[in-house]
Amino acid sequence: xxxxxxxxxxxAFTIERWNDLPRPVKFIELDKQAxxxxxxxxxxFFEKNVDYYxxxxxxxxxxxxxxxxxxxxxxxYHFLRKKRGKELxxxxxxKLKDKIDDEMIEYLKILNNDNSIENRIHSAASFIATKWxxxxxYNTASFIYGMNEIKKNIENELxxxxxxxxxxxxxxxxxSYDFISLCGNLRFQKxxxxxPRVPETSVLGHMLFVAVITYLLSKEAKLRKEKIINNFFTAxxxxxxxxxxxxxxxxxxxxxxxxxxxxKQYEHMLIDExxxxxxxxxxxSIMNIYLKDEFKNKxxxxxxxxxxxxxEKIKNIPNSIDGSMLKAADxxxxxxxxxxxxxxxxxxxxLESAINDLEKLYEDKIIYNINLGKYxxxxxxx
Numbered sequence: 001x002x003x004x005x006x007x008x009x010x011x012a013f014t015i016e017r018w019n020d021l022p023r024p025v026k027f028i029e030l031d032k033q034a035x036x037x038x039x040x041x042x043x044x045f046f047e048k049n050v051d052y053y054x055x056x057x058x059x060x061x062x063x064x065x066x067x068x069x070x071x072x073x074x075x076x077y078h079f080l081r082k083k084r085g086k087e088l089x090x091x092x093x094x095k096l097k098d099k100i101d102d103e104m105i106e107y108l109k110i111l112n113n114d115n116s117i118e119n120r121i122h123s124a125a126s127f128i129a130t131k132w133x134x135x136x137x138y139n140t141a142s143f144i145y146g147m148n149e150i151k152k153n154i155e156n157e158l159x160x161x162x163x164x165x166x167x168x169x170x171x172x173x174x175x176s177y178d179f180i181s182l183c184g185n186l187r188f189q190k191x192x193x194x195x196p197r198v199p200e201t202s203v204l205g206h207m208l209f210v211a212v213i214t215y216l217l218s219k220e221a222k223l224r225k226e227k228i229i230n231n232f233f234t235a236x237x238x239x240x241x242x243x244x245x246x247x248x249x250x251x252x253x254x255x256x257x258x259x260x261x262x263x264k265q266y267e268h269m270l271i272d273e274x275x276x277x278x279x280x281x282x283x284x285s286i287m288n289i290y291l292k293d294e295f296k297n298k299x300x301x302x303x304x305x306x307x308x309x310x311x312e313k314i315k316n317i318p319n320s321i322d323g324s325m326l327k328a329a330d331x332x333x334x335x336x337x338x339x340x341x342x343x344x345x346x347x348x349x350x351l352e353s354a355i356n357d358l359e360k361l362y363e364d365k366i367i368y369n370i371n372l373g374k375y376x377x378x379x380x381x382x
Contacts (some may be wrong), residue, residue: 001216003381009212010336012067015198018133020073022141027133031187033063034208035132037236038183040125042176045283047117053225055118056232060212061107062122064100068092072211074130101219124161128170130154132184170278179278182243189246190297191334195350197341203239205328207290211235213329215238218322220259221368226318230290234321235329237287238294241267244274268292289321296323296329315368325367331358335376343381 038058044050047154069077069092080088092107111119125147131154138147161167170177186204201209214235217226245267271291276284298305299320314320335358338351355378362376374380 001213001220001375005099005216006213006336007340007381008062008067008099009209010340012203013201015067018137021137021147022193023137024138024140025188028202028205029066030100030205030208031202032129032133033059033066034236035129035180035184035187036122037208037211038101039128039170039180040121041233041236042180042280042283043121043125043164043170046166046169046282047121047164049117050121051116051118052229054116054231055276056112056215056229057104058109058114058118058122058148060215061104061111062126063208063212064096064104065092065108065111067073068095088275103230120161120164123151123212124158124167127154127158127161128167128180129160129184132181175278178281180276182275182278183240186239186243186275189242191337191357192350195348196346197337197351198344198346199340201337201349203242206238207236207339209336210238210326210329210333213332216324217325217329217367217370220370221315221325223315223322223368224318227320227322228317230319230321234290234294234323235326237290238330238332240291241270241343244270254377294323295327297321298323302371312369322367326373327363328365328367331362332372334358339378339381 005381009030012030012033013028017027017029017032017050025170040055040059044052044055060375068135069088073078084236088107089112093105096108097105100240134150134154138151140149146328155171158167162171166176173204183204187202189203191203208256211232214231218231223231245263264280271288275291276288289298289300293305293307295322297311297314299308299309299317300306301319305321308314308320311322311324313321334354338358341347341351359376359378362372365372
């Protein structure tokens with residue numbers, strides 16, 4: 001992993017959206033990107049022959065692209081693309097070429113010129129995520145000049161994707177739409193609720209951040225594509241039950257004897273009764289595997305999974321998930337949140353303690369020959 005790429009992605013937590021309009025809450029770029037990824041995954045189940053490895057890489061390429069260009073308004077961005085599209089692409093690629101691998105550079109090159117089903121799914125998902133945010137703003141201040149024009153433009157853009165069945169299904173605003181709304185609500189849940197930090201981070205943005213870290217670790221471990229796909233999407237949804245339970249702070253969750261296991265049982269019940277019924281039937285089986293025991297190493301077959309204690313035993317099994325790696329990525333997400341806040345000048349006993357504890361925990365930790373201690377190290381970011 002490259003520290004500059006990690007910091008670039010994390011800075012997307014500081015990019016505010018719709019900051020020229022009255023908003024009841026802040027809308028953040030990384031939250032929107034996470035919501036878009038979730039919507040794209042749902043839409044993909046209504047299409048045929050989707051390449052999920054390409055879907056992941058195009059989504060990450062788009063996240064990097066937007067992080068480099070920061071907070072350009074959508075009409076300005078599209079105008080600049082029409083006039084200087086190649087120059088924009090070259091600018092982004094030059095900023096990133098020494099920090100990411102050749103494969104991701106190739107995805108950046110095709111990102112804005114690719115008419116594949118995977119790219120169309122991402123584009124449609126982006127407009128749906130944008131529309132979801134804008135409806136909150138519109139219902140807050142519909143009288144503001146330009147609001148109706150923005151509303152019309154978003155709806156017109158989305159109409160171009162009605163040939164995708166998933167877009168038509170979501171437009172009905174029934175159970176599938178309820179699922180993406182449930183996920184979208186996670187942008188309102190702040191992490192480290194009792195600890196002041198800069199920037200504040202949401203559960204929704206954290207899920208994508210952890211998914212990208214998991215992807216980078218999976219690539220570093222040279223895992224096969226099927227494994228990278230399973231690891232990524234398990235990470236992307238790893239905190240979804242918190243939409244129903246809220247984020248319970250770690251000291252309470254892990255230090256009250258027996259509480260962690262009781263909460264896990266409660267989460268499984270909520271997954272079965274509240275979350276899975278919202279999904280298309282063809283999506284329920286794999287999501288049941290992704291959502292439950294997310295930090296366990298698992299193999300799966302025919303809609304069921306088996307927990308495997310030794311991660312090394314499943315390295316070359318395509319239908320498996322590296323829960324230990326995901327847990328490390330989740331901890332790394334917390335480590336970055338804490339250490340970036342300290343670097344920005346907001347520190348506390350809790351943050352320093354978290355940094356020290358995680359550095360100690362991963363000092364000698366190795367997964368698939370990756371020495372995780374080199375990442376859980378303050379020197380990594382300097």
